[in-house]
Amino acid sequence: MAIFNTKFARSSLLMLMVGAAVLAGIVIASVVLSRMTQSYFDEVIKLRELRAASSDMILYLRAAESGQRGYLLSGDKQFLRPYIAATQGMERQRSRLTQTYENQTVISFHIEQFNVLLERKLDELKSTVALADAGKFDQAIDIVRKATGREIMDDISSLLVTLIRDLDKRLNSDVQDLRDTSSVLTWFTVGGGLVIMIVIGGAILIVVQHVRELSRAHREVEALNTSLEERVNERTDDLIQANREIQRYAYIVSHDLRAPLVNIMGFTSELDQTLKSVSTVILADEQKPTEDQIRAARLAVEEDLPEAISFIRSSTRKMDGLINAILKISRDGRRELKPERVDLQELLEATSDSINHQVTEAGGEISISVAAARALVTDRFSLEQIFGNLFDNAVKYKHPERPLSISVRAFITGRNALRIEIADNGRGIAPEDHERVFELFRRSGLQDSPGEGIGLAHVRSLVRNLGGEITVTSTLGGGSTFIIRLPMDLSQHVRSTGS
DSSP, X not given: OHXXXXXXXXXXXXXXXXXXXXXXXXXXXXXXXXXXXXXXXXXXXXXXXXXXXXXXXXXXXXXXXHHHHHHHHHOOGGGHHHHHHHHHHHHHHHXXXXXXHHHOSSOOOOHHHHHHHXXXXXHHHHHHHHHHHTTOHHHHHHHHHTTHHHHHHHHHHHHHHHHHHHHHHHHHHHHHHHHHHHHHHHHHHHXXXXXXXXXHHHHHHHHHHHHHHHHHHHHHHHHHHHHXXXXXXXXHHHHHHHHHHHHHHHHHHHHHHHHHHHHHHHXXXXXXXXXXXXXXXXXOSSXXXXXXXXXXXXXXXXXXHHHHHHHHHHHHHHHHHHHHHHHHHHHHHHSOOOXXXXXXXXXXXXXXXXXXXXXXXXXXXXXXXXXXXXXXXXXXXXXXXXXXXXXXXXXXTOOTTSOOEXXXXXXXXXXXXXXXXXXXXXXXXXXXXXXXXXXXXXXXXXXXXXXXXXXXXXXXXXXXXXTOEEEEEEOTTSOEEEEEEEESBHHHHHHHHTO
């Protein structure tokens, strides 16, 4: 979880840095391109004003010249109106042209030459009009015919047309630059926007992934807490049950061990009495024993003494068997488990082979169906002991009136649990003895088979060592079904429980 948080922090910081860099790039580019656009725009405005002033100057000159020639040719003073209007506005137009030219720095124009030519043209216009006003139309027309005014006009027109042509070129170039700059700004903004969208999308994905991981981790923590509570409850129940079993074992052991001990003590007292009877006869020095004493001594030697010794031997053998049974269960609890992969079908078939002849000779059968849950990881030796005891019990307590039938089924329950059912059609177990049969030194039903009552107690001990549980469902005379629940993987169970 800490590693993931660090990764999330680094990824988020990286996305923020990328987003900030892209945004800063867009802002800087926007500022630079905006300034360039403004610069181009200002230049275009200035150049357009200069072009307008140049065009207007040509119009004024042509209007003045047209008015002059119309007046000279017709003598009609109506033609002087455009001349007068043009010449009156000429100075204003020249100031405008000069000012607009000085406001820009990209176009070169011979302004001094233009002013000289303009003065000469204005002088030519004024002089001819003045002669005409004086009635000297012929002299004025002669001046016009000399083409001096036309040449001046051509020079002025050439200068202004060249200026306008240069202005048009520059304006077209600036307009194209404006378009290019606007296009670059547009694409840069769009590209930057896309990058920011990608960054935002990446950030959203990272956040979503982080939220998912947090949710998954939260679910895992909840599942772990739940499973921890379940394990704690299970372990608590196991401890309570183990404590109860220890108490029962203590009671059973003390009771069953005390019985032969009491017998030994009782027959030891009888030996003591027998010894007194014999001593009376054997140790009599001078006094001759009576017939009754001799008869009592003979009876003690021939009957009481062998009987007492026999009972003492029987009791010691019983004590030895009980102690060995207790030691066997104790050793099973201390034995180190060795989880390994076990083929359940093969193990059951191998175990059933040891009793197969006893079952089939009487017309019985053994069926094994565990194909859906064959492989598990567990302690092979413990499993062999469990099935060996259950199969032996099925043979030992078979019903006398029908052939023995044993069936074994196994199937998976839950995520990591295996349920095994060993059913037989034997004598069965009374409902009140379903739990009692698993207690040490306890047996159920007719006791016509040898045994000390440790088989099923041993089986339960082995099953619990494997992390499982065993129960029985049975009716008297209707057979029994032993149900074993085991983890599929003993190694995982050992790690989870820490045992």
